[in-house]
Amino acid sequence: QEMxxxxxxxxxxxxxxxxxxxxxxxxxxxxRSSRLAREALERPTTTIAHADDREEDWDxxxxxxxxxxxxxxWDSVVRxxxxxxxxxxxxxxxxxxxxxxxxTGFFINIPGVGKRIMTNAHSIEYGKIVQVRRRGGxxxxxxxxxxxxxxxxxxxxxxxxxxxxxxxxxxxxxxxGPLPELQDEVDVLGFPVGGESMSVTSGVVSRxxxxxxxxxxxSLLALQIDAAINPGNSGGPVVDENLEVVGVAFQSLNxxxxxxxxxxxxxxxxxxxxxxxxxxxxxxxGWCALGIGxxxxxxxxFREYLGMQPGQTGVMVHxxxxxxxxxxxxxxxxxxxxxxxxxxxxxxxxxxxRGERVALSHYISSHFAGDVVEARVLRGGxxxxxxxxxxxxxxxxxxxxxxxxxxxxxxxxxxxVFTALSVPYLEAERCYDGRNTPDQSYxxxxxxxxxxxxGEAGEEVVVLSSVLCHRSxxxxxxxxxxxxxxxxxxxxxxxxHLSQLVEENxxxxxxxxxxxxxxxxxxxxxxxxxxxxxxxxxxxxxxPMRFVPGSATARPVDPDKTGEETxxxxxxxx
Numbered sequence: 001q002e003m004x005x006x007x008x009x010x011x012x013x014x015x016x017x018x019x020x021x022x023x024x025x026x027x028x029x030x031x032r033s034s035r036l037a038r039e040a041l042e043r044p045t046t047t048i049a050h051a052d053d054r055e056e057d058w059d060x061x062x063x064x065x066x067x068x069x070x071x072x073x074w075d076s077v078v079r080x081x082x083x084x085x086x087x088x089x090x091x092x093x094x095x096x097x098x099x100x101x102x103x104t105g106f107f108i109n110i111p112g113v114g115k116r117i118m119t120n121a122h123s124i125e126y127g128k129i130v131q132v133r134r135r136g137g138x139x140x141x142x143x144x145x146x147x148x149x150x151x152x153x154x155x156x157x158x159x160x161x162x163x164x165x166x167x168x169x170x171x172x173x174x175x176x177g178p179l180p181e182l183q184d185e186v187d188v189l190g191f192p193v194g195g196e197s198m199s200v201t202s203g204v205v206s207r208x209x210x211x212x213x214x215x216x217x218x219s220l221l222a223l224q225i226d227a228a229i230n231p232g233n234s235g236g237p238v239v240d241e242n243l244e245v246v247g248v249a250f251q252s253l254n255x256x257x258x259x260x261x262x263x264x265x266x267x268x269x270x271x272x273x274x275x276x277x278x279x280x281x282x283x284x285x286g287w288c289a290l291g292i293g294x295x296x297x298x299x300x301x302f303r304e305y306l307g308m309q310p311g312q313t314g315v316m317v318h319x320x321x322x323x324x325x326x327x328x329x330x331x332x333x334x335x336x337x338x339x340x341x342x343x344x345x346x347x348x349x350x351x352x353x354r355g356e357r358v359a360l361s362h363y364i365s366s367h368f369a370g371d372v373v374e375a376r377v378l379r380g381g382x383x384x385x386x387x388x389x390x391x392x393x394x395x396x397x398x399x400x401x402x403x404x405x406x407x408x409x410x411x412x413x414x415x416x417v418f419t420a421l422s423v424p425y426l427e428a429e430r431c432y433d434g435r436n437t438p439d440q441s442y443x444x445x446x447x448x449x450x451x452x453x454x455g456e457a458g459e460e461v462v463v464l465s466s467v468l469c470h471r472s473x474x475x476x477x478x479x480x481x482x483x484x485x486x487x488x489x490x491x492x493x494x495x496x497h498l499s500q501l502v503e504e505n506x507x508x509x510x511x512x513x514x515x516x517x518x519x520x521x522x523x524x525x526x527x528x529x530x531x532x533x534x535x536x537x538x539x540x541x542x543x544p545m546r547f548v549p550g551s552a553t554a555r556p557v558d559p560d561k562t563g564e565e566t567x568x569x570x571x572x573x574x
Contacts, residue, residue, distance in 0.1 A: 072172045073243045076107040077198060077236065078132045079191040080119055080157075081140060085128040089428035090465065092410035092419050093541050098128060104190035104236035105132060105157065106245070109173040112278055115164070117157040118270070119235030120250050121148045122215045124155050126405050132157065134167070135198050141167045147277050149284045150401040151218035152265060153250045154273045155235075174237055176267050177244025180205045180223065181353075188227045188249050188262070190236025203227025203260070208352075210359045211263060214251050216400045217423075218287065221362055222263050223247050229262030238264045245270075272366065279368060287365045289394035291324020292317050294336065297346040306335055307381025313337070313346045314378070315360075329389045335378035339363060369393050397461050398422060398447040402548055409460070409495040412544040413502055413510070414523050414531040415468040416476070418484065420495050420548070421461035423447060429481060439481045442516045446483070460494040464514065464521075468539050472531035476521050482514040496547040502528070 080103045088094040103123035109115050117132055124130050124145055131140040143157040159167045180186060188201045207224035225238070229252045238247040247264035277284055294315040297303050306316060314337040320327050330336070337343070342350050342363055349357040367373065368391075375387045400423045402408060410419045419425065421443060426432065431440045446461055464482040467473055484492050487501045488511050502510065505525055512521040532544050 073174065073239065074189065074198060075135050076171055076174050077189045078105050078117060078134055080105045080123055080235065081131045082124050082127045083129045084126050086126045087407040089408060089425045092408045102191060102232050103234040104232065106237040107171050107173050110274055113282065115168050116146065117143065118248065119155050119157060120248065121150045121153045121155045123234045130157060147282065147284045148405060149273050150216040151213065151287050152220055152269050152273050153213050153215040154248065154265060154270065174245050176271065177240050177242055177246050179266055179268055180240060180246045182208065184240060186225060186238050186240055186246060188229060188233060188236055188238050190233035190249060192230035192232035201227040208356060210362055219361060220269055220365060221266050221358065223266050225262050225264055226260045227262055228260055276368065285369060286393035288325065288367050288369060288391040289361060290326045290364055291321035291394060292326045292330065293319030294348065296348055308335060308378060314344045315348050323395060325389055325391045329387050330375065330377065331379065336375060337378060338376045339373050367391050397459060406548045407546065409548045410546055411495050411499050412532055412536060412541060414528045415470040415473040415535045416464055417466045417468060418462055418495055418498060419465050421446060421463050439517055443481060443483065458494055462492050462495055462498055468535050470531055470535050472527055482517055482519060484512060485515040486513045499545055
């Protein structure tokens with residue numbers, strides 16, 4: 001038995017090696033051009049004799065060309081090193097502790113824009129320093145974040161001008177291919193944790209449908225594959241048998257009863273992101289939406305109540321966002337039958353490909369701001385109306401991310417710290433942990449309920465996050481997480497608007513009234529300026545205010561979402 005153990009170990013090692021070779025030969029990276037190399041291994045070598053008695057393999061040149069092409073694709077995949085410096089959402093004037101991360105990117109050449117590195121948005125979010133290193137290289141090159149789209153979890157990096165020529169020398173940009181079909185074989189290229197060299201994992205496309213992107217909660221088309229997507233794979237290209245990019249790896253599904261479920265940003269979403277940047281002078285703007293809440297009409301009684309004829313299908317509009325695309329065009333209780341002659345089913349889906357359906361929002365999100373769609377609606381139970389709807393980018397009151405990685409706005413008024421409500425703020429306050437005060441639960445409703453549909457441009461939900469104790473605010477030091485409604489009777493629209501109201505105040509007192517709780521705070525207006533300066537100096541606040549330029553990108557709310565979340569399953573960014 002002792003003598004047999006080494007032999008058994010050798011046989012096990014040989015069997016594992018043969019399995020790895022078999023898996024490698026089945027990889028789509030060996031199809032098309034590299035298939036020549038595989039065929040060369042499977043058939044007898046054909047040779048000819050020369051006058052000098054040397055023999056030459058007929059297929060040697062073809063094999064070399066195939067592997068050169070394969071390595072050219074691999075060389076275009078780079079490793080990304082980022083040092084993140086995120087805001088402290090509870091002390092908005094400060095920064096949280098920095099932390100490093102590694103991820104993956106790849107080289108593309110965008111017409112009219114130039115040579116760029118594509119990766120995931122979460123890979124470089126709040127990146128203080130971003131560097132890239134070529135496959136097999138020994139030097140890192142600094143990059144600038146040029147565009148970031150949190151909703152689709154994509155970003156573009158630009159190598160600093162001084163290093164651009166040296167970095168891209170000899171690299172070939174990757175090309176985009178078509179949207180893959182079910183059961184198409186794909187490979188994920190990247191630099192996952194556990195090693196320094198590039199990794200190649202193979203799998204098949206198992207599902208193509210709308211999925212929630214964990215980076216910003218946006219529902220967009222996604223590919224589900226059975227290849228492993230591990231931390232560090234984020235931003236890596238997913239290629240087909242033609243070595244063309246069909247998507248970007250971005251998240252996986254973790255749980256006790258799931259394994260090898262990865263998600264890929266499909267090429268259609270990637271191309272929309274790039275076209276948005278091209279149309280808007282290098283700036284990412286976002287995704288269009290109708291901005292409606294609708295009821296499903298799978299009930300026959302419901303359809304008859306609305307006056308629908310047999311064979312008619314659609315959904316009933318029950319909510320219209322005040323700044324949405326549909327506001328002023330559609331009406332409450334309209335039955336949306338079709339959009340651009342694309343019939344809407346009673347479950348809110350539309351045809352996609354043979355045997356596949358997707359949500360109506362997929363068709364709307366494939367457009368750009370300014371595009372017009374033609375909606376056909378049943379109105380009043382007896383009128384068929386054609387309604388043109390100019391589309392615009394969706395916006396919510398409670399942002400999931402501030403545009404262009406901006407820090408949150410804040411204002412200190414005699415120790416009262418005001419900021420704008422956002423999902424990161426709610427996370428910092430542990431509002432999603434389930435143990436909430438009534439005020440925290442109320443703030444969650446603003447993020448999740450229909451009232452979160454966006455208002456006017458620049459409008460924010462202003463909250464009193466905390467109070468920096470001082471003799472000028474005694475009695476209020478325990479207040480937190482309160483939604484500010486008015487100042488001296490005037491409605492507050494944003495943190496910046498609140499600052500203007502305080503500055504323009506001519507009354508002897510400042511009266512802050514808060515929604516839901518009904519609480520009131522009154523300050524002596526005469527001593528506010530001096531108290532604010534003293535409090536900022538005592539607490540290390542560099543300035544009493546900061547505002548966020550432009551509008552916020554935001555987490556969408558799907559009022560018809562059925563909550564198909566499974567216990568112990570969680571989509572995580574890779």
